[in-house]
Amino acid sequence: MTSRLVSKGAVNVFLLIAAVYTLLPLTWLLFASTKSLSDLYSTPGFALSDLNLGANLSAVAAEGDGIFFRWYVNSLLYAGGGAALGALISVACGYAFDKYDWRGKERLFGLVLLGVLVPTTATAIPLYLLVSKVGLVNSFWSVFIPALVHPFGVYLARVLSTGYVPGEVLEAARSDGAGEIRTFVSVALPMLRAAYVTIFLFQFTGIWNNFFLPLVMLSDQHLFPLSLGLYSWNTQVTAFPEYSTLVITGSLLSVVPLLLVFVFLQRFWRAGMTAGSVK
Template sequence: MTTLTHGTSAARQPTARHRTPTRTGRRTPTSALLSKTVVNGLLVLAACYTLMPVSWLLIAATKNHRDLFATSGFALGDMNLLTNLRHLFTFDDGIYLRWFANSILYSVVGSAACSLLCVATGYAFDKYDFKGKEKLFGLVLGGVLVPSTVIQLPMYLLATKAGVVNTYWALLLPALVNPFGVYLARVFSEGYVPNEVLEAAHVDGAGELRTFARIGLPMLAPGFMTIFLFSFTAGWNNFFGALVMLNDDHLYPVNLGLFMWNSVTQQQPEYYALVITGSLVAVLPLIAAFVCLQRFWRSGLTAGAVK
């Protein structure tokens, strides 16, 4: 019995040695190339779908009023872009330039003040311990859940009591409040500002305000620019707030002014060219902001994701 057992084992061993190796989960070069092609194709389709309205806007801005309705949507016109721009900037004593300047004021000044306030608040929530800190921070986070359109009527009533309706302050003051910006600022403060650096500054005799201005704020520059970009986009696209708060057309932002022009196109079709060309010009500041500040935005988003 023993001999048979050993013989059987010896007979099985070569079979085990010559067993064919199993395939691993590695992809072949052909499958990897196919997957990259599919992914890149989907990205190209998504980019084309995203850029289609902007491309149509750019092409339509080259047409006059007749070609706008007589030609295909993506067919080039008679290259009247410069003529349309000249007509846009001179129409009604240059009211569009006034609207554009108002949008710059509401967006840039309001976003800069909002970003600074959010960074300071988030820094305080991160670095200081005080009674009820987490409950207060939870209350701030609760503000993220409230849609801005819901609070427009209470804000209008408050602005009426304060006497700032139909003034620049009617849009600048609400722009200072950004609960989501406070949350982002706290996340950035936890990831960018080490406590050891602040303690070293305190040992050297720096006060709290000087420590924040000289050490905390420069370290939070990516977070500041990220919050600024979000606030700038929200301020530039703030249509409903301006519609509720403003009555004087000289205080309108550019989006509300274009809406007013678009509302009379049925009676006066010549306004179509003004609306289209004005919409194209109104997109340019957002594109410029993201192109110029994208490096801060990318680093800020990466830091928040790692944290």
């Protein structure tokens, strides 16, 4: 009994240390965003000073005629639209790999798994060359369309389809006269709701934090996502120190959508991550 309590206590201590370590950067960001430029460099990182958050927010909104909020909308379109459509494509592909048989299926799925191993930064230059061939460089679509492809989402959707969608239910729907598309949309897709949300969260986070692909594709700052826009401000900090508070406050605002998405969708995400564990 004593050894069990010690073991449980050690695990809890380790988890507490991990949680504190994870929250330290966000806590520093929260403190730093409330400071003026002089306090930012003259006070300790986790020390409170005169609350200057309102002035910092006003400065962010005023800089470049409100260009920050244009970046914000761009990121929401890239990440929200790309994740919503991309997750649907991944679920449909995973469902097809799971429920249908065709020649060369496993070989094709092996190529999908190979895509999981390739880092996204390695594909940015080839994608740029392909996009330039069709004349879409420096456009919204040059960032949006590549975000729809998510090999890990296809793999995860296949695994979750195995655990969530019984073959007997699909056969019953087909016996009632439903076609394959109707069966997928009306029967399988509702069962894969948790899988869809899980993939959506992975893809939303990945697109929201994507930096290298927009850096390669875009030169018009009105098309920048937040990651690239804040980077452009950060490059000017050496010459213009006042950009430090803009970058910090903008970084704090950029975290808000990720927190909201995970808070409101966490029950589906948790269900999706545990799917198949009891099977």
